[in-house]
Amino acid sequence: MSEPQKEKPRVNEGKEERMDETERLQGVRRMHATVGTMFALLIFFQVNYLAFRHFERWDWTSDARFTLSERTVTELRGLERDVDFWLLLSEGEPAFADVRELLERYRAASPRVRVHHVDPDASPGEMRRVAERFDIALSTGEGESFADVALVVSSADRRWKITRDDLVSLDLESFDDDAGGPKVDVKAERAISGALAQVLRGRPTKICVATGRGEAAMAGDRPLFFLREELERENAVLEDFDAVGLREVPEGCDAVFVIGPQRPWEERDARKLVEWARAGGNLLLALDPVFAREAIQATGFEAPVQDLGVSIDRAVVLELDPRLLLRRDPSDLFRVMVFGEHPTTTALMARGGGLAMNLVRSVRVEEGADATALFTSSESAFGETDLGGLVADADLLAGPEDLPGPLSLGAALELPPIPSAGEAARRGRLVVVGDSDWLAPELLQEPAFANVDFFLSVTGWLTERDELLEIAPRRSNLQAVVMSEGDVSGVAWRIFA
Incomplete structure (x- = not known):
């Protein structure tokens, strides 16, 4: 009588089961990663949409020169029609960054505010069209356009022009001050809010x-x-x-x-x-x-x-x-x-x-x-x-x-x-x-x-x-930041350390 044949262990079947389980877990992880990524993207887009509709800006300057006055904020929150701000400064002008930042504060305070920037150096053709639209005298030469008007505020059929001198002026009497240099009177908010009043009222x-x-x-x-x-x-x-x-x-x-x-x-x-x-x-x-x-x-x-x-x-x-x-x-x-x-x-x-x-x-x-x-x-x-x-x-x-x-x-x-x-x-x-x-x-x-x-x-x-x-609106006293070589090295160390 022949001996019964021993059953061979199902080694391959065990390996296949373990591989199936591993693949299943990997698939679950991939699915979770995909779903998580989709949710993250959804949240990202929602946050950006809300930030576009309702955003906040902070002012870390020592004199809070980018913080709008209560009078300006009250005026902006009460706007009943759209107001357009046309900034006509080139990006290379010293006052550009401050004025642009201030205009962003106006836009943040009211959905009725729209800000447009036309760089007369980078876009001379568009600058000529804007100058013709608002009846602005334009000087041209050597491929550049220049106008004394730095900003136009318009609403419906009313408009008001603001010159460079209206935005920033230098206090010549302060050249000899011991406080470290001439005082710069940044009048941008006063000028812009004044122009806003001109176009909104009869x-x-x-x-x-x-x-x-x-x-x-x-x-x-x-x-x-x-x-x-x-x-x-x-x-x-x-x-x-x-x-x-x-x-x-x-x-x-x-x-x-x-x-x-x-x-x-x-x-x-x-x-x-x-x-x-x-x-x-x-x-x-x-x-x-x-x-x-x-x-x-x-x-x-x-x-x-x-x-x-x-x-x-x-x-x-x-x-x-x-x-x-x-x-x-x-x-x-x-x-x-x-x-x-x-x-x-x-x-x-x-x-x-x-x-x-x-x-x-x-x-x-x-x-x-x-x-x-x-x-x-x-x-x-x-x-x-x-x-x-x-x-x-x-x-x-x-x-x-x-x-x-x-x-x-x-x-x-x-x-x-x-x-x-x-x-x-x-x-x-x-x-x-x-x-x-x-x-x-x-x-x-x-x-x-x-x-x-x-x-x-x-x-x-x-x-x-x-x-x-x-x-x-406040009057600002801006001073240049004077840094020694040691100060610069210290700042660099703090940034890259």
Whole structure:
């Protein structure tokens, strides 16, 4: 009987099973990798789409020069129609990178903003077409195109051109500064936002400036050129009018400014102007203490304004807090840092820096009056009523007739309408400040102070231009980065280490 044949081990079958399992696992891994890659690509495209529609930019510069002001952001978020920005600088120009970055901030703030760049050197043909479209004078030579216009802002059928000088200027007076070189005033945001206001609004806001008694005005010894430039950027204009023997305020005035009269107003004229404000007008009184012998002479506005609950005192404010003095004389230039709650002071408090004033008289709100004290001196200050004693008294101590601090230096109120106007009549607005030197160009242009913010806020509140109540675009002070060979080596080591 033959022995039973032994069954051979299924070695090959085991190997095949293991190979099948390995291939299956590899296939699963490949499938997972493919699906994961597809999901990653999907997420990548979704993130990029969202970034295109809703993106954020950060500003790491020391002076935050690429951070748009609150006023600009408010304007952009309220856009109701598309606005196009045409940048006409070549990429080789020094200001190109900064202006382009700033325009990207505008685009990021509103989907209504579209930014176009036409390089006159790289695309001379396109530059000629844009110049013809916007009526821009173009100089050509040796294959290059040049225009003084650096940027055009357009919306619908309105357009506004911005020159190179409007974007950046050099402060020639700072060449000898010890701070390390000339100051560069980057005015791009102010110029661009001003152009935006021009194309979005129709009739400009009209500010009428009273003249005839030595006031600061467009013409004369105390011209308001800087104020005019600031207001033109905001689609507002200044116009003088003769207020001597006032019969009526010129037609179309959205507000009247009386800035630092050197001679008294006749009370009849002053009352007529205040009555115009009570009938729905808007009035700014910036009244310096004008000396007559040993007293402050009357302005003519004391009685009409007193009837409204605001007292324009015949007292010079002496600020004795050394932390607020900008010069040694307490009656001279000093900083105001305490503000009341009012729309005109919101930007002041948010911006910081305070308000610089010089030789101020107190403007007090009487008890029970429907008015707001805008800003006050420190508790150390007092109002000197005896100007003869001001010269003779070296100790500068408050006397029994002097006004104790803190003292209000400005007031604002909505005026009660005149009886004949009816209850539905618009209430006029009045701002009284016991100084006009805060409107001096050197103080308005000084970035350490918020004088220009207060001026624009007052203008905005009086004329109901709410966007002017926001913080104004800043002035930048750019300096070149000076690096030694060791500094460069240190930076390289940090990058490549």
